[in-house]
Amino acid sequence: MISLKDLSKSYTKVKDKVDAVKKLSLEVEKGELFGFLGPNGAGKTTTIKMMIGLLNPDQGHIVINGIDAVKNRLASKKIIGFVPEEPLLYDKMRGGDFLSFIADVYEVDSSKRRKITELAELFEIREKLGDSISSYSHGMRQKTAIIAALLHDPEVLILDEPIIGLDPKAAFNLKDQLKELCAKGKTIFFSTHVMEVAEKLCHRVGIINKGELLAAAPFEELKAKSGHLGASLEELFLELTNEIS
Amino acid sequence: MKFLKLVGAAQRGRGVFSIQFYRDLKQKDMLWVLPLALLGILSALATMGFLIFQQFSSFYSLGLVLNQPALPFFFLTMGIWAFGFLTAIPLVFSLLYYSKDLPLLFSLPVSRGQVVLSKLAIIYGYLLAISLVFSTMMIAVLINMGAGNPAQFILIALGGFVLPLFPMALAVFFVAFFLRVIDFQRFRILFEVLGMFLALLLIMGINLLFSQTMADQGSMDNSLSGLAKMLSALIDRFPPAAWAAKALSRNSVADYLFFVMFSVAGVYVAWFFSTHTLAHILEKQSSKKRSSGRGQYRLAQTIGIVPALIKKDLFILVSNSTFIFQGMGEMLILPILLIIYSVAIPKEALEQMLQAIEAVSSWMPLIILGAASLFTGLTSFGCTTISREGKSIQLPLSLPLSGHVHFKAKMILHLAIYGSIFVIDSFILTLLFQLSLAQWLILLPAGLILVFISFTVGLWIDFSRPVLNWNHPMEAVKNNLNVLINMGILMAYMAVLGLGCYALVAYFHLSHEIVLTGLTVFLVFPAKLLYEKLKNRAVQFYSAGYPGSG
Numbered sequence: 001m002i003s004l005k006d007l008s009k010s011y012t013k014v015k016d017k018v019d020a021v022k023k024l025s026l027e028v029e030k031g032e033l034f035g036f037l038g039p040n041g042a043g044k045t046t047t048i049k050m051m052i053g054l055l056n057p058d059q060g061h062i063v064i065n066g067i068d069a070v071k072n073r074l075a076s077k078k079i080i081g082f083v084p085e086e087p088l089l090y091d092k093m094r095g096g097d098f099l100s101f102i103a104d105v106y107e108v109d110s111s112k113r114r115k116i117t118e119l120a121e122l123f124e125i126r127e128k129l130g131d132s133i134s135s136y137s138h139g140m141r142q143k144t145a146i147i148a149a150l151l152h153d154p155e156v157l158i159l160d161e162p163i164i165g166l167d168p169k170a171a172f173n174l175k176d177q178l179k180e181l182c183a184k185g186k187t188i189f190f191s192t193h194v195m196e197v198a199e200k201l202c203h204r205v206g207i208i209n210k211g212e213l214l215a216a217a218p219f220e221e222l223k224a225k226s227g228h229l230g231a232s233l234e235e236l237f238l239e240l241t242n243e244i245s
Numbered sequence: 246m247k248f249l250k251l252v253g254a255a256q257r258g259r260g261v262f263s264i265q266f267y268r269d270l271k272q273k274d275m276l277w278v279l280p281l282a283l284l285g286i287l288s289a290l291a292t293m294g295f296l297i298f299q300q301f302s303s304f305y306s307l308g309l310v311l312n313q314p315a316l317p318f319f320f321l322t323m324g325i326w327a328f329g330f331l332t333a334i335p336l337v338f339s340l341l342y343y344s345k346d347l348p349l350l351f352s353l354p355v356s357r358g359q360v361v362l363s364k365l366a367i368i369y370g371y372l373l374a375i376s377l378v379f380s381t382m383m384i385a386v387l388i389n390m391g392a393g394n395p396a397q398f399i400l401i402a403l404g405g406f407v408l409p410l411f412p413m414a415l416a417v418f419f420v421a422f423f424l425r426v427i428d429f430q431r432f433r434i435l436f437e438v439l440g441m442f443l444a445l446l447l448i449m450g451i452n453l454l455f456s457q458t459m460a461d462q463g464s465m466d467n468s469l470s471g472l473a474k475m476l477s478a479l480i481d482r483f484p485p486a487a488w489a490a491k492a493l494s495r496n497s498v499a500d501y502l503f504f505v506m507f508s509v510a511g512v513y514v515a516w517f518f519s520t521h522t523l524a525h526i527l528e529k530q531s532s533k534k535r536s537s538g539r540g541q542y543r544l545a546q547t548i549g550i551v552p553a554l555i556k557k558d559l560f561i562l563v564s565n566s567t568f569i570f571q572g573m574g575e576m577l578i579l580p581i582l583l584i585i586y587s588v589a590i591p592k593e594a595l596e597q598m599l600q601a602i603e604a605v606s607s608w609m610p611l612i613i614l615g616a617a618s619l620f621t622g623l624t625s626f627g628c629t630t631i632s633r634e635g636k637s638i639q640l641p642l643s644l645p646l647s648g649h650v651h652f653k654a655k656m657i658l659h660l661a662i663y664g665s666i667f668v669i670d671s672f673i674l675t676l677l678f679q680l681s682l683a684q685w686l687i688l689l690p691a692g693l694i695l696v697f698i699s700f701t702v703g704l705w706i707d708f709s710r711p712v713l714n715w716n717h718p719m720e721a722v723k724n725n726l727n728v729l730i731n732m733g734i735l736m737a738y739m740a741v742l743g744l745g746c747y748a749l750v751a752y753f754h755l756s757h758e759i760v761l762t763g764l765t766v767f768l769v770f771p772a773k774l775l776y777e778k779l780k781n782r783a784v785q786f787y788s789a790g791y792p793g794s795g
């Protein structure tokens with residue numbers, strides 16, 4: 001379970017101050033698949049970076065499965081799997097070596113390492129594990145990063161725009177995996193600006209714009225609230241994000 | 246002049262000397278690093294300048310004795326050309342032919358020629374720095390000897406701007422030639438190392454030639470006239486260098502024009518050729534990307550967290566030729582220097598040196614300790630450990646590992662590499678200066694502690710101001726101010742330690758065994774303190790999030 005409370009973060013750039021996230025509060029239940037929607041620059045990546053510890057919040061609390069993630073970073077990082085917006089990999093390593101490296105630092109037993117090859121099979125990069133990452137295409141890098149996040153069987157999965165750059169089949173497999181993991185009781189938080197994915201996949205969506213959470217509810221509920229029963233998420237989204245500006 | 250805009254953009258993007266850089270420092274309240282960096286720069290420049298000054302002074306005197314006034318200028322030219330060429334080769338590789346921003350630049354509405362020109366201008370900037378140190382020293386020698394006149398000084402100074410053009414052109418041409426002849430991507434690193442080796446052999450060869458001619462002829466007069474003949478033959482062999490030498494020694498305008506025209510023509514040809522070679526390389530690269538995999542991959546063994554982190558750091562170290570070069574160069578510098586000197590210095594001179602050393606033999610263990618410590622401390626290895634990781638440090642930062650663990654991995658790697666290098670370097674020096682094995686064993690512990698202290702100082706600097714948002718690896722190591730700050734601090738504390746030991750030996754007449762043992766015991770305390778402090782600093786660093794932006 002993820003709970004964010006009054007989370008704020010601003011960046012200072014030479015002179016101006018950008019409030020990237022403003023007093024954001026939301027909860028994601030165990031077993032829930034939560035979609036975090038917003039236009040470019042809305043503050044999605046900033047929120048995610050605070051959750052996984054790449055940024056420290058200026059204010060507010062982050063609690064993940066009962067662990068205060070700001071005060072107790074190590075414990076919270078252990079139960080999180082994270083897929084960054086841009087894959088973070090070591091180019092000179094072979095794909096398989098990189099995944100073994102991740103398995104080593106997360107102390108995955110040798111007996112459970114078969115998972116590397118199983119996941120590689122699923123995402124169809126099994127034959128590429130022996131190649132150096134520098135020869136990978138963007139999609140293959142993305143797949144490697146996803147496998148690295150799933151490898152240690154995390155309780156909470158946080159993905160920053162994971163669908164971008166994947167081919168249709170891999171995108172389908174990823175969505176399938178995510179659903180399956182949710183059914184197993186994992187908590188999943190992922191950001192996207194692709195409405196369709198969120199609409200079909202998520203139990204609940206949160207809409208963020210200019211650092212503020214505009215709404216967080218099941219899609220149907222959002223529709224009902226706005227009074228456009230026939231509307232698509234896209235229409236709702238445009239309406240909501242325009243109200244503010 | 247679109248290429249000037251490209252150069253400006255590249256410098257703004259990465260330059261140490263950009264205004265943005267100062268703004269960043271100011272914003273972070275880090276302006277205090279500047280004086281330290283300045284101290285580092287000054288001590289590096291002073292050493293280099295001093296060596297060159299001495300060399301040129303002796304060439305100047307030799308020129309007078311042999312009645313060949315052009316001689317020192319010939320060596321000035323050859324010196325800049327040789328150093329420029331050696332420096333240019335790796336630069337041409339990484340900044341011109343394999344520069345990462347080429348695809349971007351080629352997609353801009355700028356001609357290829359302009360792109361290449363902008364790259365050449367950046368490379369020229371690096372060579373210019375070297376050239377100006379050389380030519381300034383030449384002017385200093387002339388002033389010191391009471392020779393020369395203002396017009397000549399101006400010509401030499403201007404010459405400093407022209408001289409780097411030819412070696413740059415030569416390097417561009419040389420690399421392009423090989424790139425076209427062999428499929429080279431695979432052998433690139435091997436080739437670069439080989440090139441460096443060949444250049445070393447060349448230097449050694451020339452030196453050997455000199456000492457042999459000196460030694461062969463019996464009397465002084467004979468050897469001098471032999472040398473004069475040989476040198477004038479040498480000068481005749483290289484007309485372009487002779488033009489430069491004559492132009493500078495006699496203020497000859499015609500020669501000066503020849504030499505400038507020759508340099509500019511060289512750059513023009515290289516520019517033309519490399520523009521075409523680049524197109525060739527880009528084509529090759531894009532066809533190569535599509536090659537398929539090697540099939541089956543067998544999963545690696547479990548190795549544990551710390552070894553995994555060490556392996557990761559090693560992978561980063563070999564991830565590009567800039568890091569490999571820097572690393573290899575720094576690790577092997579002492580043996581390389583010793584090989585050169587042992588081959589190049591004539592036997593008689595060596596014997597004299599050994600006699601001189603005997604006079605200070607009671608100092609030798611301390612001197613060896615100091616020298617080996619400097620060679621293992623004056624490196625960028627420790628103070629760019631974090632910087633080298635670049636943006637990818639976000640991965641370690643998001644791992645559930647405490648800073649202790651990262652610190653431990655980096656410490657083990659550093660001590661393993663530089664501890665061994667200290668042992669080897671000090672052993673070579675011990676053999677060379679005929680110390681006893683016991684004396685060597687006594688200086689080892691102090692040396693190893695100093696290696697550790699250098700590591701903690703370097704890492705502390707890098708934790709405080711890591712350079713992470715780089716696009717070219719050069720920004721992480723060569724252009725990194727941390728290296729100079731590290732140099733400044735190291736020089737300062739080595740000076741303090743050196744003076745302390747000097748006082749103990751000279752005024753209290755303590756034997757070096759006692760001084761060394763005392764030093765070892767004394768060093769344990771700061772080492773212990775630094776260890777504790779740095780461990781905490783590491784924890785802080787790895788829990789503070791990503792310090793870079795973007």
Ligand SMILES: Nc1ncnc2c1ncn2[C@@H]1O[C@H](COP(=O)(O)OP(=O)(O)O)[C@@H](O)[C@H]1O
Pocket residue numbers: 011012013018019020038039040041042043044045046047793794795
């Ligand atoms: N490192 C940074 N420095 C300054 N401003 C930043 C930085 N990263 C993001 N921002 C700003 O913060 C806001 C939110 O960015 P981000 O969280 O990346 O948005 P998203 O991921 O939703 O596209 C944007 O206005 C962006 O310009």
Ligand SMILES: [Mg+2]
Pocket residue numbers: 041044045046085
């Ligand atoms: Mg984003």
